[in-house]
Each structure stands twice: as C-alpha cells, then as structure tokens.
Amino acid sequence: MTEPLTSPARPILSIEGLSKQFGDHTAVDDVSLDVRPGEVVAIIGPSGSGKSTLLRCINLLESPTTGRITVGGIPTEVDGKVSQRELVALRRKVGMVFQSFNLFPHLTVLRNISLPQERVLGRSRAEADARSMALLEQVGLASKASSHPPRCSGGQQQRVAIARALALDPSVMLFDEPTSALDPELGLEVLSVMRQLADEGMTMIVVTHEIHFASDVADRLIVMADGRIIEQGDPKTVIDDPQVERTRTFLSAIRDR
Amino acid sequence: MDHLGVVLGGVPTTLLVTATCFGVGAVLGLVLVTGRRSGSVVVRGLSRTIIDLLRGIPPIVFLFIVFFGIGSGAIRLSPFVAAVIGLGLISAAHLAEIYRGSLLAVHRGQFEAAQALGLGRVTTYTRVVGPQAVRVAIPGMVTWAISLLKDSALVSTIGVAEIMSVTNQDARSSGSSLTPFVIAAAIYIALGSPLAYLSRYLERKLSLKGAR
Numbered sequence: 184m185t186e187p188l189t190s191p192a193r194p195i196l197s198i199e200g201l202s203k204q205f206g207d208h209t210a211v212d213d214v215s216l217d218v219r220p221g222e223v224v225a226i227i228g229p230s231g232s233g234k235s236t237l238l239r240c241i242n243l244l245e246s247p248t249t250g251r252i253t254v255g256g257i258p259t260e261v262d263g264k265v266s267q268r269e270l271v272a273l274r275r276k277v278g279m280v281f282q283s284f285n286l287f288p289h290l291t292v293l294r295n296i297s298l299p300q301e302r303v304l305g306r307s308r309a310e311a312d313a314r315s316m317a318l319l320e321q322v323g324l325a326s327k328a329s330s331h332p333p334r335c336s337g338g339q340q341q342r343v344a345i346a347r348a349l350a351l352d353p354s355v356m357l358f359d360e361p362t363s364a365l366d367p368e369l370g371l372e373v374l375s376v377m378r379q380l381a382d383e384g385m386t387m388i389v390v391t392h393e394i395h396f397a398s399d400v401a402d403r404l405i406v407m408a409d410g411r412i413i414e415q416g417d418p419k420t421v422i423d424d425p426q427v428e429r430t431r432t433f434l435s436a437i438r439d440r
Numbered sequence: 441m442d443h444l445g446v447v448l449g450g451v452p453t454t455l456l457v458t459a460t461c462f463g464v465g466a467v468l469g470l471v472l473v474t475g476r477r478s479g480s481v482v483v484r485g486l487s488r489t490i491i492d493l494l495r496g497i498p499p500i501v502f503l504f505i506v507f508f509g510i511g512s513g514a515i516r517l518s519p520f521v522a523a524v525i526g527l528g529l530i531s532a533a534h535l536a537e538i539y540r541g542s543l544l545a546v547h548r549g550q551f552e553a554a555q556a557l558g559l560g561r562v563t564t565y566t567r568v569v570g571p572q573a574v575r576v577a578i579p580g581m582v583t584w585a586i587s588l589l590k591d592s593a594l595v596s597t598i599g600v601a602e603i604m605s606v607t608n609q610d611a612r613s614s615g616s617s618l619t620p621f622v623i624a625a626a627i628y629i630a631l632g633s634p635l636a637y638l639s640r641y642l643e644r645k646l647s648l649k650g651a652r
Binding site: 242244271274275279280281283284285286287289298299301302340344347348351356 | 547549550553555556558559560565567568571572575578627
C-alpha cells in the first residue's frame with residue numbers, strides 16, 4: 184500500500200527499479216524505495232523474501248541485474264558494469280553491519296576501526312585513532328580498544344563493527360540482521376546502540392526480525408515477500424493492522440514464536 | 441677414507457639450491473595465485489594450466505627439459521641456474537596451490553567486510569586477508585620446504601655438486617657404496633628435522649592463535 188510518507192526533503196537514498204536474478208530465480212523483483220535523511224527503515228519478511236539481497240545490492244556486495252541507486256544526489260546505474268570508481272564512491276557513502284560481525288580477527292579493536300579510515304579516507308593514524316576512540320566511547324567499549332575481536336563477546340564485536348562503519352562517516356547505515364547471531368541479552372546492547380544512533384539522526388535501513396525494535400525505533404516498516412515490497416507504512420499501523428494477507432501470516436508466525 | 445667430510449662438502453650447495461628454489465617459488469607462487477583468482481577468465485585459465493603442467497610433470501623430467509632441452513640450445517644455462525629454474529617453477533606451482541587453499545580458508549565475510557568498507561584489492565589482501573591466510577599456509581609451506589630439500593638430490597643428475605652428487609662420486613672412487621649413502625641419508629634427515637619440528641611447532645601455535 185502507498186501512504187503519504189513523502190516529505191519535502193530530498194531522499195538521501197533512492198532505489199529505482201532494482202532487480203537481482205540468480206540464474207532463474209528472481210531474488211529482488213523491481214524494488215523502488217526512497218529514504219529520507221534521518222529516516223529509520225526496518226525491513227521484515229520471511230527468509231528468502233529478498234530483504235538481505237536487497238540490502239547487499241545497495242552497496243553492491245551483490246551486483247544488481249538492473250536498477251539505479253542514488254545516494255546523496257549522485258545516481259549510479261547498477262545494471263551490469265559499474266566502474267571501480269563508481270563502486271568506491273557509492274560504498275564510501277554507505278556503511279554496512281553484518282549478521283556475523285566480520286571484524287578482522289588479527290587486528291585489535293582499535294586497528295579494526297582505524298585501518299579503514301587511514302586507507303579509505305586518508306586520515307593520519309593519530310586522527311583515525313582519535314576518531315576510533317571517540318566512537319568506542321560512544322558504543323561503551325573504550326576499555327576494549329587493545330583487545331582482539333575473538334576475546335570480545337558477540338554483542339561487543341557487533342558494537343565494534345558498528346563503530347567501524349560509522350568511522351567512515353557514511354550517509355546511510357545498512358544493518359543486515361545485526362542481532363540474529365546473538366543471545367537475546369547481547370542483542371539488546373546492540374539494539375540500544377542502534378536506537379541511540381537513530382536518535383542522533385542517522386539514516387538507517389535495518390533488516391531484522393526484532394519486531395519490537397522495528398515498531399519502537401523505525402519510522403517506516405517495509406514487508407517483503409518473494410523479492411517484492413508487499414506492504415509498507417508506519418510500523419505500528421502495519422503491525423497492528425496489516426492490509427495484506429501475507430503480512431498477517433508472517434507477523435503471526437513471528438508472534439507465535 | 442673420510443666419507444663424512446666429503447659428503448658434508450655438498451651441504452652448502454644443497455642448502456643454497458633448496459633456499460633459492462623455495463624463495464623463487466614463494467614469490468612466483470604469489471604471481472600464480474593472483475592469476476588463479478583474477479577476474480579475467482583467460483588469466484585464470486592460463487594460471488591454472490601452468491600450475492597443472494608444473495605439478496603434473498615429474499621433477500626430473502622437467503629438470504632435463506630445462507637443462508638439456510632448453511639450456512643447451514640457444515641459451516646456455518649453468519647446472520645451478522637450470523636447477524633453480526626447474527625446481528623453482530615446480531615450487532611456485534605447489535606453493536600457489538597452498539596459498540590458494542589458505543585464502544579459501546579465510547571466511548568470505550572478511551572479503552565482504554573489506555569491500556563494504558571500501559578497501560581496495562591490494563589493501564584487502566595485504567592487510568586483511570593475507571595475514572589471516574599466512575597462518576593457514578605456513579605448515580603447508582614448511583612441508584613443501586622439506587620435500588624440496590629431499591628433491592634437491594635430483595639436481596645431481598644435471599651436475600650440481602650438492603650432497604647426492606658428491607656422495608655418488610665418493611662411492612665410485614672409494615669403491616664402497618653403503619657407507620657414503622647412509623651418511624647422505626643421515627645428513628638429509630638432520631637437515632630436515634628442524635624444519636619438521638618448526639612445522640609442528642607453528643601448527644600448534646598458529647592454530648591456537650587463529651581460534652576465533
């Protein structure tokens with residue numbers, strides 16, 4: 184369903200006609216989506232609905248079959264060949280947090296956050312470290328700066344991963360089921376960092392099964408199935424009164440767990 | 441007769457051949473594994489073919505091709521240079537496969553995180569994936585060094601004066617065969633055992649450190 188969510192602000196991220204084929208299988212089917220600056224969009228849907236693939240297409244970890252992605256006013260045609268320069272330019276504006284954290288295990292927590300700043304933004308080591316420490320402070324892990332990731336809990340690792348992505352000053356943050364690999368308690372500490380980020384006005388797209396987080400924090404809830412957006416709108420409205428049968432079955436399946 | 445003294449005389453050359461071939465192989469192996477993981481189908485296929493050929497030909501046949509076949513034609517190759525080319529290239533192929541296996545052992549998420557952060561290909565390999573892959577590769581590399589030390593005896597056939605070559609001459613001139621060759625065997629074991637120890641030590645140490 185469509186709803187009056189269009190605001191006068193120009194979208195910071197705009198996806199037009201994005202599709203992704205894996206052989207015969209259409210994982211993402213002609214999805215279009217505008218995200219306003221500061222908006223928090225939660226995407227839910229059954230597994231195989233294409234929500235993770237959509238997210239991975241936005242920063243071109245998967246190369247979309249067709250579509251156009253505009254971040255901060257600069258459009259990139261993503262069908263087939265994207266030049267290395269366009270690729271890097273797009274990824275610079277988009278931060279990503281993975282389900283499995285993907286910290287670099289051989290580097291300390293501090294180096295994990297500083298190395299990309301030095302390599303991608305050309306910051307000096309001192310500048311990068313200062314920024315890293317400020318971010319570690321923000322996610323409550325300053326004391327872990329010199330630890331290696333395998334010595335940190337899953338929740339701590341994910342908070343470091345968030346700090347690492349934030350350190351590159353992205354315009355949009357993508358979260359791919361950031362709490363799915365965590366115990367509920369550890370998941371909560373990650374969600375609280377994300378909540379804090381949302382409050383500070385970060386633009387976020389969150390693929391998640393955390394229905395409470397979606398309803399409390401998100402400005403918009405998108406339901407995907409079979410590679411398409413089947414329903415979207417105010418999270419509480421969608422959750423309490425879904426208009427599409429498929430959404431109803433999915434939501435009741437989540438609630439019954 | 442001082443068999444031991446004679447046989448020991450071949451040790452420096454054996455070590456030199458082994459170390460040089462390993463060095464050449466370690467560097468060229470990086471080139472081959474880069475080709476093996478290239479985005480271009482042609483480069484990938486070519487690298488794969490080179491690796492398969494070098495691993496498929498018996499080392500002594502390849503050495504003869506290099507020394508007698510190529511090295512005595514238009515270009516003259518000294519026995520040592522031919523040995524380094526021959527065993528160096530074979531090492532490159534084997535080490536490339538060891539590198540490739542160790543890169544496959546690095547979790548896919550590490551590449552994806554590097555990509556998502558916008559790190560370039562070179563940084564991704566040198567700073568992120570490489571250091572993790574090395575831990576996996578080292579035991580295999582040491583094992584290859586031990587094989588190479590033993591296989592270096594083959595270069596006696598093209599006239600490099602290493603352990604096997606001087607032993608053979610000693611046996612012929614002294615008329616006693618058993619003692620010199622047993623001594624040679626003992627020296628190979630003595631040279632190889634520190635490497636074998638190193639391999640086991642590193643395996644233990646790196647597997648502990650690499651634990652997630």
